[in-house]
Amino acid sequence: MSRAAAVAMLLLLYAVCAPLQARTVYRCVQKGTVSMATAPEPGSSCKAMTVDDNAVQMPNLWGNFGVFSGTLYEREQDGKLVYSTRNLPGSRPYLRFTVATPPGEPAHEGLGNVGKPQLDRHATQFRAAAKATGVDDAWLRAVAHAESAFDEKAVSPKGAQGVMQLMPDTAHEYGVTDPFSPAQSISGGARHMKSLLRRYDGDRTLAAAAYNAGIGVVARYGGVPPYAETRHYIDKVLALYGRYRAAMGTAPERPAQ
Structure with missing residues (x-):
């Protein structure tokens, strides 16, 4: 978590604290994850941190866990x-927020913009990949549209390559030897997406989040990470999916087996 994000979170907590609590924030650890709270959390190991009025000089409340929630919860x-x-029993969402992707994370908004469906781009390869994996053709096209705008030569600033913007490790995992080959990229991306949909019981939002930010990040946050880039990416893919389904007249994707 960046210092700027930590300061923002601290100020957020100050805004909802009672006056006598305004300088105390609790750093709570539970099952290897860290949260920040205005009172000790049941079931967590919490340490009170008294912070100077000058929040920029705040201590490192988060340690090396690197965990940051995207919602501030209220409870009695x-x-x-x-x-x-942390979303504890009896909590209700109070305020949702997003943070910039930390350095080193693959999450991104995508290279393609939301626009009209492009049904002629690599159509044969998408049909073949959809038939081989059982993943909806319209969904694969939506991902490719958001990822690269179907440009087989695309390379992202974070190193993703090809039509489906596979990271090198992911490409290797699925036997993609030429990431700039549309057929290989689409096939590898489709097989990766099939695995994600199976992992998340067909939940496209979580599958898109993991495709964008990684399985480990989704597991770390227990769902969609609070990265602004990832959330914009998901919105983009879902919007494109609706447009491709309408343009192609496709039926809903059958559940992953």
Whole structure:
């Protein structure tokens, strides 16, 4: 988590704290994940951190866990309203927020813009990949449209390549020897997407999040990460999916086997 994001989160907690709590934030650890709260969380190991009025000089509340929630939750505890970045029983969302992708993460908004469906781009390869994997042709096209605008020569600033913007490790995992070959890229991307849809029981939002930011990041946050780039990417893919389904007249994707 960046210092700027930590400061923003701290100020957010200040805004909802009672006056007497304004300089105390609790750093709570539970099952290897870290949250920040205005009161000790049940079931967590919490440490009170007194922070100077000059928040820019705040200590490192997060340690090396690198965990940051995308929602501030409100709940009642001991007759008072308390706030936390962990979704504990009885909590209700109070404020949602996003942060920039930390350095080194593959998450991105995509290279393609939302626009009209392009049904003529690599049509044979998409049909073949959809038939081989059972993943909806319209969904694969939506991902490719958002990822690269179907440019087989595309390379992202973070190193993803080809039509489906596969990272080198992912391409290797699926036997893609030429990431700039539309047939290989689309086949590898389709097989990767099939695996993700199976992992998330057909949930396209989580599958798109993992395709964009990685399985590990989705597991770390227990869902869609709070990265602004990933959330914009998901919105883009879902919007494109609706447009491709309408243009192609396709039926809903059958559940992954």
